[in-house]
Structures are given as C-alpha cells and as structure tokens.
Amino acid sequence: MKTQRQFHDTTTNAKIDTIGTKNPSFLGIQAVFTGELRIIDEQCYDPLSIFRILNSSHKHVQLPEDFKLDENILIKIYRKMITLNIMDKILYESQRQGRISFYMTSTGEEAIQIGSAAAVTLEDVIYAQYREAGVLLWRGHSVADFMNQCYGNCKDASKGRQMPVHYGSKKLNYVTISSPLTTQLPQGIANSLAVGTAYALKQSKKNACAICYFGEGAASEGDAHAAFNFAATLDRNNGYAISTPTREQFKGDGIAARGPAYGIPTIRVDGNDVLAMYYATKVAREFCIRSKKPFLIEAMTYRIGHHSTSDDSTAYRSSDEIAYWTRYMPIIRYRSYLESVGLWSEQRDIELKKRIKNSVLLAFTEAEKEHKACWKELFTDVYRTMPKHISKQMYSMEKHVVEFHKHYPLHFFKRA
Amino acid sequence: MTVRDALNSALDEEMERDEKVFLLGEEVALYDGAYKVSRGLWKKYGDKRVIDTPITEAGFAGIAVGAAMAGLRPVCEFMTFNFSMQAIDQIINSAAKTFYMSAGRVNVPIVFRGPNGAAAGVAAQHSQCFGAWYSHCPGLKVVSPYNSEDAKGLLKAAIRDPDPVVVLENEILYGVQYPMSDEALSKDFVLPIGKAKIERVGKHVTLVAHSKAVEQALEAANELAGKGIEAEVINLRSLRPLDIDTIVQSIVKTNHCLTVEQGWPHCGIGAEISARISESEAFYHLDAPVIRVTGVDTPMPYTKSLEIAALPQMSDVVFAVNKVLGLQ
Numbered sequence: 127m128k129t130q131r132q133f134h135d136t137t138t139n140a141k142i143d144t145i146g147t148k149n150p151s152f153l154g155i156q157a158v159f160t161g162e163l164r165i166i167d168e169q170c171y172d173p174l175s176i177f178r179i180l181n182s183s184h185k186h187v188q189l190p191e192d193f194k195l196d197e198n199i200l201i202k203i204y205r206k207m208i209t210l211n212i213m214d215k216i217l218y219e220s221q222r223q224g225r226i227s228f229y230m231t232s233t234g235e236e237a238i239q240i241g242s243a244a245a246v247t248l249e250d251v252i253y254a255q256y257r258e259a260g261v262l263l264w265r266g267h268s269v270a271d272f273m274n275q276c277y278g279n280c281k282d283a284s285k286g287r288q289m290p291v292h293y294g295s296k297k298l299n300y301v302t303i304s305s306p307l308t309t310q311l312p313q314g315i316a317n318s319l320a321v322g323t324a325y326a327l328k329q330s331k332k333n334a335c336a337i338c339y340f341g342e343g344a345a346s347e348g349d350a351h352a353a354f355n356f357a358a359t360l361d362r363n364n365g366y367a368i369s370t371p372t373r374e375q376f377k378g379d380g381i382a383a384r385g386p387a388y389g390i391p392t393i394r395v396d397g398n399d400v401l402a403m404y405y406a407t408k409v410a411r412e413f414c415i416r417s418k419k420p421f422l423i424e425a426m427t428y429r430i431g432h433h434s435t436s437d438d439s440t441a442y443r444s445s446d447e448i449a450y451w452t453r454y455m456p457i458i459r460y461r462s463y464l465e466s467v468g469l470w471s472e473q474r475d476i477e478l479k480k481r482i483k484n485s486v487l488l489a490f491t492e493a494e495k496e497h498k499a500c501w502k503e504l505f506t507d508v509y510r511t512m513p514k515h516i517s518k519q520m521y522s523m524e525k526h527v528v529e530f531h532k533h534y535p536l537h538f539f540k541r542a
Numbered sequence: 543m544t545v546r547d548a549l550n551s552a553l554d555e556e557m558e559r560d561e562k563v564f565l566l567g568e569e570v571a572l573y574d575g576a577y578k579v580s581r582g583l584w585k586k587y588g589d590k591r592v593i594d595t596p597i598t599e600a601g602f603a604g605i606a607v608g609a610a611m612a613g614l615r616p617v618c619e620f621m622t623f624n625f626s627m628q629a630i631d632q633i634i635n636s637a638a639k640t641f642y643m644s645a646g647r648v649n650v651p652i653v654f655r656g657p658n659g660a661a662a663g664v665a666a667q668h669s670q671c672f673g674a675w676y677s678h679c680p681g682l683k684v685v686s687p688y689n690s691e692d693a694k695g696l697l698k699a700a701i702r703d704p705d706p707v708v709v710l711e712n713e714i715l716y717g718v719q720y721p722m723s724d725e726a727l728s729k730d731f732v733l734p735i736g737k738a739k740i741e742r743v744g745k746h747v748t749l750v751a752h753s754k755a756v757e758q759a760l761e762a763a764n765e766l767a768g769k770g771i772e773a774e775v776i777n778l779r780s781l782r783p784l785d786i787d788t789i790v791q792s793i794v795k796t797n798h799c800l801t802v803e804q805g806w807p808h809c810g811i812g813a814e815i816s817a818r819i820s821e822s823e824a825f826y827h828l829d830a831p832v833i834r835v836t837g838v839d840t841p842m843p844y845t846k847s848l849e850i851a852a853l854p855q856m857s858d859v860v861f862a863v864n865k866v867l868g869l870q
Contacts, residue, residue: 352601
C-alpha cells in the first residue's frame, strides 16, 4: 500500500550545503540544505493513485493473495448493499409524502459503507457522520430498527429524540450521530486514545480500534485539522478515518495528500469498488492495531442521490454528470463481478430484490402504526438523576394531562 | 490555603482515587498549567494522565468529550474560559446533549474548568463571565466557587459527577488564602452540586452572589453592619441547578433581595434569580423590587480606571442596599 509521490525535477541529489551542518534537523524534520530555490506545488507531484480490485471489464479480477472471503460473505455483501438501496428508496419516498421530516440516502456510496464495515469487528467503535446507515446495517441493525428511529415511535431506541438517520446503537458500538459536522473526528480519536491508554491500565490489551467516517465538507472544518494533528501527535492512537472527497471543498490532491503532511499513513481507494474498500480497510485496521498509529483512507466515490431531502442537487450539477456516474455504481460493478465468478444470476437478483422490498415495506408499515414514545420521555435523561426543577415540570404536566385527557390524542402515545 | 492549592489538591486526590480521571489542556503537563493549578501532577502521574495538547480548543474539547463517552473521566482545562468559545459546540451540542439524545445510553462524565470572569488589565476578550452562557443550557451543570473550600469541594464533586460539569474559577482569587476546616482538608470532602451556602447570617436584606462577587457582598455586609443593617449573604456555589429554596427562605426572613455579579445584566444570573423569585412565594414577602448589581453592559475596557468602573464595587452594593431599604 506504499504511496508513490515522485518529484518530476531533480531533488534529493541537489547540491548539499557543505558549510551548514551535515544533517540539519529543524523541529525533527530530516531534510537537506540546497542552493536551488524551488517552489513546490501540486504540479510537482503525481496525484496519489487509487487502489482498486474490480477492473472496468469485471473479468480476470486478480484478488490480493491474502484476500480471504468465503462465498457466503461475498453474497452477504451484495445482499446488504441491495437492502440499503431499497430501504433508502422507500424512506426517501416516505419523506417526500410528508410521513417523516427528513432523510438522507446512500445511493452510490454503498461500497464504502458495506466494504469497510465487513472488514472490522463489533469490538471496533464506529464514529459515523450521518451517511453510514450501511455500516450499522452490516453490524446487525435490523430494517425495523431503522424504521422505528425514522418514525420516532415507542420502539425507537433513541426515544424519539433524534431527527431521522441519526442512528445509534450501544450494543453495536455505533456512537449516536451528531448533526454538527466533524465533531465525531476528535471524539473518535479520543475513543481510540481511551482504548489505547487508560483502559489498558485495567484491561488486557484490547485488539480493537475506532473508525471515524467523514465527508469532504467535514474535512474543511477546523475540527478535522485538530483531529489529524492530535491523532498524529498523541502517538498512542489506533483510530482511523475514512473520507469521501469532491472537488469544491479543496485545491490540491484531495484529502489523502494531507495524510503524509500530518505524518499519518494513507491510502486512496476506489470507493465504488466494494472489494477494494474491504481489503484496504482490513489492511488499515491491522496496521492500526499492530502499530498503535492512526491511518487515513480516502475513498473516491460519487454521491448519486441528493445531499438530503432538504437539498435539490440538480441546482448545482448536471443530469449528464449523474448519469455518467450511475454507470459506475458500486452495486452494478459488484454484481457483474459476482456473475463473472458464477455466484450470481439474473433470476437470483430478481428474487432477492422482491424479498427485500417486501420485508422493508412490512417494517415500514409496522413502524408507522406503532405508538409514539411516552410523553414522559420528554423529561428523562437530561441528567443522570432528575433534578427538582425538571421533575416539578413533569408532575405538573402529568396532573394537567390527567385532568384534561379528553382533549389530547393520548391513544397515539405509549402509556406511562 | 490558596484557591490554587485547593484546586490542585482536588485534582490530585481525585486522580489518585480513580485512575479513569485524567487532565488535558494547553501547558497543563510540563509547564504545570498556565496558572500553576496542575503543579506537580505531571511529575506524579506521567504522560498518560496529564496531557499537553496542541493549541486547538475545539480539538482537545472534542478529544475530552470522546474520552468521556468511552468511559474515562476527563478534566478539560481551558487556559481561560474566554477560549472555551472556540469549543462551545463540543461543550453544548456534544457534552450537554448526548445523554438525552442517546436516550440515556451514553453519558458524558466530563469537567470543563479554568479561570472565568474579569482578570486585571486584559480587556474585553479576556474579561467576561460565562456563568449565564453555560447555565442557560440543559444537560450541563455549572458551579462557580468563591473560596478555597468551595474550590476543592465543588471540583471534586464535579469530577465524580456522571453529567458534564462546567467549573468556573476566578483568576484573581487563585492566589488568595482562605481558611480550610479540618473537614475540608479531608480526602472525602465533597460539596453537593446545586446547594448554596449562607456565608453570613442577617435579617434585613438578602445579597445573592457567586464567585468573586461574594467578596464584594461580604465587604458590603461588613460596611452595612456598622450602620446597624444586617445583610444575609448567599454564596450560590452552583449556578445550575440553582438553589432557589435557600434564596426563598432568606427572603421570607429579610423581605429584601439584591443580586451581585460581575457578569453582564442582560439575561444574566441576577435576571434569572429575579424571575424565579417572582414565580415563587417569596414574591409575596418582598417589600421592594429585586435589584441587580452587575458588571456594566459594555465590553470590558483595558485601562484601569475604566475597568474599575465597569465592575461592581463594594460601594455600589452598599448604595443599592440603602436604596432598596429606602434609606436614601
């Protein structure tokens, strides 16, 4: 996974200043003196290459030697990608019909989510941004769990407190989504710090790490710089970050180019290639756990859906552009591969999609019918122990509801 | 014992008691802290428990919040609370709200601490009180110690608390000596968060203050005592939860109330207390309106003469008390 950064001009053998010290070391940087004034810009470099496994013809695919996934897992990867895709379609439509307030789809980014999720364990902690439902799906969150959260009903584990797609699961080590951009980066770094240091005092060495997901917008926030800097300087860290880029947010060679500048080992991966995502994440994870150092993966992809239901992306990109990328959709590429190795067929595909669609629709209907969270939950969990001023409000509301129950649609709510 | 040493022993005792407690911030380790509050701790506990961070408040506050989510008990020092504004998203949107938004599944046992309020001669961006800012937000607890006993007992309580706590210290008070009771010197000394202290008993007027303003209230009470006016001085200690019961009980006795604070008046701590009094039975015991003695409603000027004029002085409190009691 060595990154190749070659200068086009003569460099390392440039004239060495013999008057100065032989091995200058400014702030620990090992560099040589030179009499040649050279300006470095992105033209001096080859852009970082993009690692991929699935080639464009999907034929004669060469898997890395230590790539081990049995047939069941290969098919499970496809099944989860399709489930995510179908769930997205149904929930997106339900937002458009006014049944939920907000939604974000993962269309086009299924490979990043499922591929990376398949390469880590449930011991690893996930700090996601918001477009990583696939990671949670892979880890065992059921379609009903997703639906209950989006509907904020009484079965929603977050008690109807989070806007749609802000999932979280303590059981699945998936930290609740936070809307402000990039807060998950320093927090995730800290999580790995905790695993790597203080916890290690008590517990035996835990072979786990933290994975932070972030998009290119998040990489523009100051927190991203802070997190990279901390990850590199705190030096006992085994978290790593997975990012997806687009052009508007930066000049230069993307996010991956920042990795070496911070001293963080980095790979750039074809984010539309689910096998490459799986393999790169596996390598990164092993590196992190072995070396206790951070790692950066830049997954190159294209968001085919709108940013969210509050966005109409046709205002800033052409339908030709979307159509172009649709041809390279990760699901299409991966299906071709599975067919080429005899693991998949048209018939199986039709059956799978039909089955998943039915089960998603069933979960959807049931979530919608479910009671709303009990109104008392409005007041709980502000503090570990409910303070007097909050319990006073709760009791006065309770008294009011008892007295005027005829005027409230209490049958929609779960009973206290 | 100075307030600085009281804070230092609170940190030391809690780090010794619970290995999940660690301190991070700018210059807290090698340099012993910008105000020497963490003196000796890095030597005693080492790199893993006392961590110097790069200069990025949003970054290390986020690191601290993440560590708390992961089960540790971080104490996050802001060199001064003025710089906490750079990190306010992590404090409010992440630390204060996560327990609620995760439906009680993830708590954030974290302490944000550092000097708050006006220092001396450091102008507008280094002289402001964050009491009202942080007390506004549900999910946070906010304490504002005055003397050494407060500092030790409240910081220890904050570190042991399961919820995020903002500890607003005062730079001017760091070097001031206050007596410590035998009880306060004990390793088991913890003050309850949400409970005020009656610093001085009186029957004519109630003065409610926090942090350095307690000093002005006590000085004013001394001055007034010479004229036969007995002021009861309440040291709030906690700004959230607010101990309104102690204030109400005092007003039932004195029938007069003034608040004293260094922060701004608009939506300030005094404004909140005044509103809470109006909503309580204490309102019917008042013989005069509640009056706020606060910092002037301007950014803090640098030059000394104007700085003094911008902060409530003892004489302002005496003047206001006389007015409320109808003696002027």
